[in-house]
Amino acid sequence: MxxxxxxxxxxxxxxxxxxxxxxxFWRTDQRLPAPVGAPARWPGVVVVVPARDEAEVLPLSLPSLLAQDYPGRAEVILVDDGSSDGTGRLAAELAACHGGLPLTVVSPGEPEPGWTGKLWALRHGMALARTRGPEFLLLTDADIAHEPDSLRLLVEAATGHRLDLVSQMARLRVASGWERLVVPAFVYFFCQLYPFRWINRRRPLATAAAGGCVLLRAETAERAGVPTAIRQAVIDDVSLARAVRRAGGRVWLGLAERVDSIRPYPRLAxxxxxxxxxxxxxxxxxxxxxxxxxxxxxxxxxxxxxxxxxxxxxxxxxxxxxxxxxxxxxxxxxxxxxxxxxxxxxxxxxxxxxxxxxxxxxxxxxxxxxxGRGAAWxxxxxxxxxxxxxx
Structure with a gap:
């Protein structure tokens, strides 16, 4: 030949x-585990949202978090990571207008050497959240919109299946021609690199998470030392999942049905x-x-x-x-x-x-x-x- x-x-x-x-990896049936029944007592949850110059998407995403239909105690902390577009002020205005879950806006200042910006923001948001004594933290990006039952379903999955980290790959926006060509392939390649079935096994063969939507057990986060243990990570979601796994936690990752990214990527650039x-x-x-x-x-x-x-x-x-x-x-x-x-x-x-x-x-x-311009954001x-x- x-x-x-x-x-x-x-x-x-x-x-x-x-x-x-x-x-x-090519199958798309790894969705949020079916609930095995509502918990006898709904655990407290604090939602932590790191945000830097997100005024464009915040009016669509933040109200969806404030409107969560969650039976237990829950609140939202938005960490304004040095925004120059009034992100923090806009968040407070949206909370006053829409009501819903209580919102706290904090600003940690510029990151110390050795920290990426998002993890620096998460450090301060998680530290403040721990003073509230929650059992779970929902780490979600500022461009992620949640259906009203999203938090409840995440907590049901974590408590019912004894999971320490539950992550959903948010459905990314697909509207422009370039988005149609590139975005589904992005998720396809991610699944090929980190097969969800391997991650979700009781004896996992791979470890990963999707940073846009991560429900994390607070006790496990403390034990894993996050986010300090991964403070230098550029690909923070995968690093977070690996830290949780090293601490003995169970990780689950799947495709979302009730969680969407609203950030537009209309051009190839x-x-x-x-x-x-x-x-x-x-x-x-x-x-x-x-x-x-x-x-x-x-x-x-x-x-x-x-x-x-x-x-x-x-x-x-x-x-x-x-x-x-x-x-x-x-x-x-x-x-x-x-x-x-x-x-x-x-x-x-x-x-x-x-x-x-x-x-x-x-x-x-x-x-x-x-x-010298790598990992710029x-x-x-x-x-x-x-x-x-x-x-």
């Missing part, structure tokens, strides 16, 4: 493994910044891991259509057959995620093009890192972890 055919067969073999051996700011951090700023990732993406996502076309043009039947079958398997595994996002199935064969975009975003993330740039003081 030709080298082209061997490349196509290798890609097909990888897809056969991904289809059956990677925790059925917006999505590019969202991915590239942390992609190289995911690879631990390691050039060898970057090279391996680029090669892997090329083999898994670009080789199937490439070998199909090249095989048809050159008359290499083996290459065309194997490449076409690998592409078909790839598209088939993407269909459930497209259905979850209510997108047309004809987007599935375009996954190789989207993967090429993610490959370029990852390379750009590394380039920006070595130019809302006016802040974070050093690689080993460059931050450990104290």
């Amino acid at each position: 030709s080298p082209l055919a061997w490349i196509a067969i290798a890609a097909l073999a990888v897809w056969a493994w991904l289809l059956l051996g990677q925790g059925f 917006d999505l590019w910044r969202m991915v590239s700011r942390s992609a190289y951090a995911q690879l631990r700023h390691n050039p060898l891991l970057l090279a391996g990732t680029v090669a892997g993406l090329a083999l898994v996502y670009l080789a199937p259509p490439g070998t199909l076309v090249a095989g048809l043009l050159s008359g290499d039947a083996a290459a065309a057959w194997a490449g076409g079958l690998a592409w078909a398997v790839m598209a088939g595994t993407y269909l459930p995620m497209l259905r979850y996002y209510r997108q047309p199935p004809w987007l599935a064969p375009l996954l190789p093009f989207t993967a090429l975009l993610y490959l370029l975003m990852t390379v750009d993330s590394a380039v920006q890192h070595y130019r 809302k006016g802040r740039t974070y050093a690689r972890p080993e460059a931050a003081p450990d104290r």
Whole structure:
């Protein structure tokens, strides 16, 4: 056989493994565990919302938190992380207008060296929350909107199934053409990297969380030493889940049905910044891991259509057959995620093009890192972890 055919067969073999051996990552049935009955006593909950320059989305997200239909004691703490757009003032105005759960707005000042901004905000919000003596903390981003029963269902899942961390991957906004092309693939790739079924096993094979919606048992957070233990993390949600797991806590992660991200990413440039700011951090700023990732993406996502076309043009039947079958398997595994996002199935064969975009975003993330502009977000740039003081 030709080298082209061997490349196509290798890609097909990888897809056969991904289809059956990677925790059925492509299935979208990992949803919030069904309640086993309401708790005899509803535990106290404090919702902590880190917010930096979020005046654009806050009118849609904060009222949804204040309107939570929760039978127990609950309140909201919004941590204004050095906003320049009046985020804290707007939050107070929204609370006065909408009512609902009590709201406290605090501002911790600029982060100390060795802290990322979000975790610095969470540190102060969680410290204030602990003075209220809650049993659970809901850590949720300022761009996340919750249905009125969201908190109640999260607490029911945590108490009924004895979970220490319950996280839902919020349904991201899909409205513009670029969002339709890129956003479902973002979640698909995340599930491939961290198969939810592996995370949710009693003996887990992977650990991760989605930072937009995390219900955390307060006692477990204390035992895990968070957020101080992960203060340098750029990818804070995965680091949080791993800290909880190391402390002996049980972690659950699934796709959301009642939790939505309302942040718009209408242009490719917006999505590019969202991915590239942390992609190289995911690879631990390691050039060898970057090279391996680029090669892997090329083999898994670009080789199937490439070998199909090249095989048809050159008359290499083996290459065309194997490449076409690998592409078909790839598209088939993407269909459930497209259905979850209510997108047309004809987007599935375009996954190789989207993967090429993610490959370029990852390379750009590394380039920006070595130019000193890596992990930049809302006016802040974070050093690689080993460059931050450990104290």
